[in-house]
Amino acid sequence: MVDIIVCIKQIFDLGQIKVDATSKRPITEGVARKISDFDKNALEETLRIKEKHGGTVLALIGGTKEAAKEALAMGADEAVIYSADTDSLGTATILAEIIQKMKYDLILCGEASVDEFSFQTGPRLAQALGIPVLTYARKMEIKDNEVIVERNLETRYEVAKARLPALVTVTKEINEPRIPTLLQILGASKKKLTEISPAKPESGVETLSITAIEMKRKEVILKDIKELARVVISEKS
Amino acid sequence: MIFAFSENIETALELLAKGREIADSLKSELAAISIERHGKEESYIAYGADTVYSIDSEPQADLVVDCIFSLTNQNKPEILLIGGTKLGREVAPRIAQRFGVGCATDCIDLSIEQEQLIVKRFVLGGRFIATQRFLHKPRIVTIPPRRFEKKLDTNRNGEIIENTLKVAKSRVLVLEIKDKTSQALKIEEADIIVSVGRGLKKKEDLNLVESLAKILGGALGCSRSVAADLKWLPEEHWVGLSGHKVKPKLYIAVGISGQAQHIAGIRDAKTIIAINNDPNAPIFKACDYGIVGDLYEIVPELVATLKA
Numbered sequence: 001m002v003d004i005i006v007c008i009k010q011i012f013d014l015g016q017i018k019v020d021a022t023s024k025r026p027i028t029e030g031v032a033r034k035i036s037d038f039d040k041n042a043l044e045e046t047l048r049i050k051e052k053h054g055g056t057v058l059a060l061i062g063g064t065k066e067a068a069k070e071a072l073a074m075g076a077d078e079a080v081i082y083s084a085d086t087d088s089l090g091t092a093t094i095l096a097e098i099i100q101k102m103k104y105d106l107i108l109c110g111e112a113s114v115d116e117f118s119f120q121t122g123p124r125l126a127q128a129l130g131i132p133v134l135t136y137a138r139k140m141e142i143k144d145n146e147v148i149v150e151r152n153l154e155t156r157y158e159v160a161k162a163r164l165p166a167l168v169t170v171t172k173e174i175n176e177p178r179i180p181t182l183l184q185i186l187g188a189s190k191k192k193l194t195e196i197s198p199a200k201p202e203s204g205v206e207t208l209s210i211t212a213i214e215m216k217r218k219e220v221i222l223k224d225i226k227e228l229a230r231v232v233i234s235e236k237s
Numbered sequence: 238m239i240f241a242f243s244e245n246i247e248t249a250l251e252l253l254a255k256g257r258e259i260a261d262s263l264k265s266e267l268a269a270i271s272i273e274r275h276g277k278e279e280s281y282i283a284y285g286a287d288t289v290y291s292i293d294s295e296p297q298a299d300l301v302v303d304c305i306f307s308l309t310n311q312n313k314p315e316i317l318l319i320g321g322t323k324l325g326r327e328v329a330p331r332i333a334q335r336f337g338v339g340c341a342t343d344c345i346d347l348s349i350e351q352e353q354l355i356v357k358r359f360v361l362g363g364r365f366i367a368t369q370r371f372l373h374k375p376r377i378v379t380i381p382p383r384r385f386e387k388k389l390d391t392n393r394n395g396e397i398i399e400n401t402l403k404v405a406k407s408r409v410l411v412l413e414i415k416d417k418t419s420q421a422l423k424i425e426e427a428d429i430i431v432s433v434g435r436g437l438k439k440k441e442d443l444n445l446v447e448s449l450a451k452i453l454g455g456a457l458g459c460s461r462s463v464a465a466d467l468k469w470l471p472e473e474h475w476v477g478l479s480g481h482k483v484k485p486k487l488y489i490a491v492g493i494s495g496q497a498q499h500i501a502g503i504r505d506a507k508t509i510i511a512i513n514n515d516p517n518a519p520i521f522k523a524c525d526y527g528i529v530g531d532l533y534e535i536v537p538e539l540v541a542t543l544k545a
Binding site for chain 1 (some may be wrong): 487
């Protein structure tokens with residue numbers, strides 16, 4: 001039996017974000033949200049561990065009820081949602097405060113969220129809770145009260161283990177997240193969903209501005225393959 | 238004082254170049270941290286460090302966190318520059334959490350404005366740049382490898398301090414190391430990349446694109462869908478913000494529509510050429526040269542022309 005907490009961030013569907021023509025700022029009003037890709041892999045992995053070892057899966061979600069319903073439909077037993085407009089320090093503080101009151105053997109996170117790509121939440125949370133962390137896991141298993149993972153590093157794969165309770169961050173390669181059936185989607189509304197409002201934590205970083213990146217490319221359309229070959233030859237050297 | 242650390246020596250030298258600039262503008266000192274005795278500590282001075290703290294440990298995250306935390310407590314640096322390798326991206330936020338301070342990862346630019354450290358980093362899937370400042374000290378930053386040029390100055394003097402820190406034992410036990418195959422691709426380092434996307438109809442046709450990469454002496458890359466959804470190529474080939482960020486001299490996108498995440502990964506390419514059959518594909522708004530047409534006709538003909 002393994003009791004698992006999976007930390008999930010709901011993010012904007014990034015492709016839908018438009019740019020304000022004058023201020024160059026992102027327009028996020030009305031943009032749909034979704035569970036961040038690698039967090040979905042983390043959720044899928046917790047479900048596989050539960051199927052093998054028994055136990056419970058609690059989804060701890062920075063986001064709305066929609067994200068919670070999706071996680072519950074996929075197979076989480078229970079969801080807790082909170083909203084947080086803060087940075088990585090603030091997020092880790094909130095998560096650690098919530099998790100400290102819970103019973104768990106294992107915590108899973110995506111290696112990063114696909115909007116910020118800051119890779120901070122998992123390592124920070126483990127540090128805050130004082131538990132070991134195994135990052136960038138592409139495979140994992142639980143055995144004799146230990147977690148063994150294969151980590152995807154720059155030039156090598158590293159097989160490493162730590163005693164439970166521990167935190168693991170997973171990569172995209174670890175699995176293919178399931179798509180819930182209609183029955184599971186309907187069943188999700190019967191599961192426990194708690195909404196909590198943590199006090200606004202202290203941030204470590206202040207964002208002064210966010211502006212769209214200007215493209216400075218030539219955008220020349222070539223007429224034929226001869227021209228293409230000429231460009232390739234001149235640009236490759 | 239400013240600290241610079243990367244377990245990767247090349248990355249460490251790059252951090253020292255940027256660290257030197259920042260230290261000079263703040264009239265501060267720059268110290269390099271070396272976690273294992275690799276014998277290259279002298280070079281850290283020639284590349285910008287005033288001091289090298291040389292520790293006889295190993296580049297294992299638990300140990301690195303402990304070492305840098307202790308050294309930071311002893312020396313009270315204002316800024317920590319950490320190489321944005323996989324190890325660096327784990328240890329930087331952990332050290333920041335121990336101090337209860339912020340951390341900005343993968344910073345593409347750092348500057349000092351009115352004695353304040355201002356950093357820039359990609360956000361919202363890489364289409365936007367956020368400008369940020371820190372609310373506490375130490376200010377902790379990671380910088381991706383190959384972001385800045387290292388700078389040699391053989392006239393520099395400095396001091397190597399051998400530090401015997403007592404660090405706790407790692408709670409993560411390494412059982413086995415499997416090297417990625419020797420021909421394992423480091424696409425970040427390629428000068429020429431030919432990448433393929435959804436325009437390819439079947440896996441067998443990868444040959445086609447590979448032959449173009451080969452004749453140019455380049456590496457084969459791919460879009461998200463080819464690596465993550467279709468799994469036609471391993472993760473090492475995946476170019477994009479969630480894959481690998483690349484900065485080749487020449488990037489040729491074959492049958493890639495050019496979604497924001499992909500474009501964000503090739504932003505630093507010098508020249509981008511796109512081959513796509515859809516004239517409205519966003520890649521044509523993000524390339525230097527584009528040709529509209531069927532890749533199955535264009536690529537073989539291009540290869541034949543280049544061979545001739």
